[in-house]
Amino acid sequence: MTRIFLSSPDMSGTEERYLVNALRSGWVAPVGPDLDAFEREIAERCGTAHAVGVSSGTAALHLALLALGVGPGDAVIVPTLTFAATANAVVYTGAEPVFVDCRPDDGNIDASLVEAVVKQEKIKAILPVDLFGSCADYTALAALEVPIIEDAAEALGATHAGRPAGSFGRAAALSFNGNKIMTTSGGGMVVTDDEWLARRCRHLATQAREPVPHYEHADVGYNYRLSNLLAALGRAQLSRLDEMIKRRRQLRERYAERFAGLPGVRLLGAGDPGANCWLTAIVVDPDEAGWQAHELGAHLDRHDIETRPVWKPMHLQPVYRGRRAWLTGAADRLFATGLNLPSGSAIRDPDRIFAAIDEFLERR
Numbered sequence: 085m086t087r088i089f090l091s092s093p094d095m096s097g098t099e100e101r102y103l104v105n106a107l108r109s110g111w112v113a114p115v116g117p118d119l120d121a122f123e124r125e126i127a128e129r130c131g132t133a134h135a136v137g138v139s140s141g142t143a144a145l146h147l148a149l150l151a152l153g154v155g156p157g158d159a160v161i162v163p164t165l166t167f168a169a170t171a172n173a174v175v176y177t178g179a180e181p182v183f184v185d186c187r188p189d190d191g192n193i194d195a196s197l198v199e200a201v202v203k204q205e206k207i208k209a210i211l212p213v214d215l216f217g218s219c220a221d222y223t224a225l226a227a228l229e230v231p232i233i234e235d236a237a238e239a240l241g242a243t244h245a246g247r248p249a250g251s252f253g254r255a256a257a258l259s260f261n262g263n264k265i266m267t268t269s270g271g272g273m274v275v276t277d278d279e280w281l282a283r284r285c286r287h288l289a290t291q292a293r294e295p296v297p298h299y300e301h302a303d304v305g306y307n308y309r310l311s312n313l314l315a316a317l318g319r320a321q322l323s324r325l326d327e328m329i330k331r332r333r334q335l336r337e338r339y340a341e342r343f344a345g346l347p348g349v350r351l352l353g354a355g356d357p358g359a360n361c362w363l364t365a366i367v368v369d370p371d372e373a374g375w376q377a378h379e380l381g382a383h384l385d386r387h388d389i390e391t392r393p394v395w396k397p398m399h400l401q402p403v404y405r406g407r408r409a410w411l412t413g414a415a416d417r418l419f420a421t422g423l424n425l426p427s428g429s430a431i432r433d434p435d436r437i438f439a440a441i442d443e444f445l446e447r448r
């Protein structure tokens with residue numbers, strides 16, 4: 085029996101064809117027609133004027149922050165409930181992350197708490213995360229009039245108030261890491277409407293080389309560009325994005341049906357019509373349910389089915405101990421009671437997951 089993972093890459097003959105064509109074209113470096121086309125296609129999907137293909141989502145966050153002018157002495161608001169890369173990118177620039185707690189219903193950053201923070205502290209930028217593929221509340225966050233960089237690493241294809249993820253704030257970062265909704269094996273993109281910002285990111289991503297015949301540098305640059313080969317893979321994945329989102333959504337609906345009516349069990353972010361359903365998580369109140377999320381996780385693991393607690397909050401991470409944090413306890417509770425379930429579009433035998441869940445619930 086093969087292990088069922090949370091979110092593994094979903095490849096088809098289309099990817100093979102695009103990749104082989106790119107290889108045969110000779111454009112194997114981080115420059116070429118597939119990279120240009122991939123940037124155009126992603127910008128179109130996100131509803132932005134510009135896109136810059138880079139080597140990872142983390143690199144995209146780093147460049148977007150640098151282009152915004154974030155640096156030493158600055159404070160940037162980061163949700164505490166996120167993957168470490170969000171906070172790390174802030175630290176790379178020399179700025180300080182200020183962690184802010186989340187809403188209990190969907191785990192996204194608590195906009196009213198952000199409002200309280202920006203009234204009391206000098207904040208250079210807000211870096212909201214679109215958690216597990218549900219957009220943060222940009223309607224409330226935009227009203228605060230602090231520059232926003234959107235961490236849309238998990239949210240390509242999602243929408244908020246009818247607008248696509250990636251279109252909020254001054255710029256957004258996408259990730260094409262192997263476990264994301266679509267992948268280039270590794271890769272990312274900065275998307276923005278701001279032409280200067282896009283040009284600055286492109287410049288910094290290519291070692292900040294000045295446009296003269298010899299090697300001339302006025303800035304410390306980075307080697308962050310995306311390979312043309314991987315961009316070809318990305319174009320193939322993008323052509324299948326809607327189909328892959330549909331499969332993830334169907335899986336989420338099936339989880340919703342299975343857990344409906346069970347006391348103390350809910351789906352995190354249930355009812356967001358704009359979610360891309362990257363990862364589905366359940367939240368289990370052990371007093372009401374009579375069982376704990378991690379017990380279901382252990383049971384599924386014995387059936388060779390992967391699950392994972394929701395992100396361990398940044399303020400609990402050893403590396404970020406002692407940093408400033410504005411907390412309500414919501415992220416702590418979600419970490420203690422939440423479980424990400426297998427959500428990938430490449431899962432071919434979901435019946436196995438549901439049989440194992442049935443077995444667990446029948447024994448309770």
Ligand SMILES: *Cc1c(COP(=O)(O)O)cnc(C)c1O
Nearest residue numbers: 140141142167169170237259261
């Ligand atoms: C995956 C992820 C990243 C980092 O993307 P990489 O491509 O792996 O560098 C950043 N932020 C969030 C919220 C993520 O989930």
